[in-house]
Amino acid sequence: MREIVFDTETTGLSPVGGDRIVEIGCVELMNRVETGRTFHAYFNPRRPMPSEAEAVHGLSEAFLSDKPLFEELCGDLLDFIGDAPLVAHNAPFDFGFLNNELALCGLSSVCMTRMIDTLVLARQKLPGAKHSLDALCTRFGVDRSIRIKHGALIDAQLLSQVYVELTGGRQIGLGLVAEQRSSSEEKIDVMLVQEYANSVTVHPARPHEPTEEELERHAEFLKGITDPIWNRVAACG
Template identity: 45%
Template sequence: MREVVLDTETTGFDPLTGDRVIEVAAIELVNLLPTGRHFHALVDPERDVPPESTRVHGFTRADLEGKPKFRDIAAAMLDFLADSPIVAHNAPFDFGFLDAELLRAGRPALDRARMVDSLVLAKARFPGAPNSLDALCRRFGIDLSERTTHNALLDVKLLAAAYLELRGGRQSGLSFEEAPAVALLATEARAPRTPRPILLSAEQEAAHRAFVEKAIKDALWLR
């Protein structure tokens, strides 16, 4: 099962008042594990970056001058997203900004049926508790030491780890190293294995037969 974990950084909170996307990051998951494939782009928002936004993500207008416009990265982003479900924390925020940028670039909006909101999942699992990405990482013991600002590429890696926990718990092999965890698991699955048959002693077989005869009338095992 392929999914894509996505995050954006923006100049503000509302695309309807002129705020723009300045960063898009996404990583690929297969069966909840990162494969090592990712998409990342810094974007020239074609406007100023307010100081209060810079304090959140660390980007200034000067950092983004000369970067591609959103219309220039839209095709590559959509190719990476393909038709997979898109996981985001407070997903309507990211979808709203991406939809505004896509429409501005003459492309259709994202299908909301693809949206997987990890914030909704977190609230259902921990009602009444703090459920920000930071709070989830602390709750699940995920290392936050590198998160000094809201960098989108780091945030999607953290969210992928938190999403795995929300979907049922950490599995061995979860890694953000360059070697894809899925490939490692596939290699292990192809390795030859030695059969280990379970053999019962005569006493164990007799005890089982006596139990079945007593507990189950006309048991199939005895036919």
């Protein structure tokens, strides 16, 4: 199953109040495994950058001044996400901004039924714990040392690892916590499995009905049994 984990950075908290997306980062997952395909873009919001927002993501008005407008790249973005489910942390926030930008471009909104909110998943799985992305990275041992400030692509990459852990980890559905293993150990396991699979001789399926010869041999075998128990059972009946 194909899924897209994404994150946005914005000029503020309210798309209705005129705030805009200034950065988006998307990570492609296939069966909960990163494929290496990503989409990342900065956008010129055509409005001032509040100091409070810049303090969070570090994107200044000057830095964004020569970046493309959202409408210039929205086609590429929509092609990348396709019809896949969209995973985000506090997803209604990101969906609200994404759909606002699409509306400004005269395009249809992304259906909310495609939304997967990792904040909701975290609250269900870890009641009473801290549910920020930083806290979840710490809990699941996800390395976030490169995250100095919020960044859409970095946060999407971190969230993709957290999402896998929230939905069962690398052994999805077993309900067990697997030990951390090195990539070399996993490669050895794969090689051993492949070697075993190549060594197995596959025989054609055996017919279930006995042959005439087998029936004759069975009858001869029964004749050699003295005082069979089934005769005693029949006599009692």
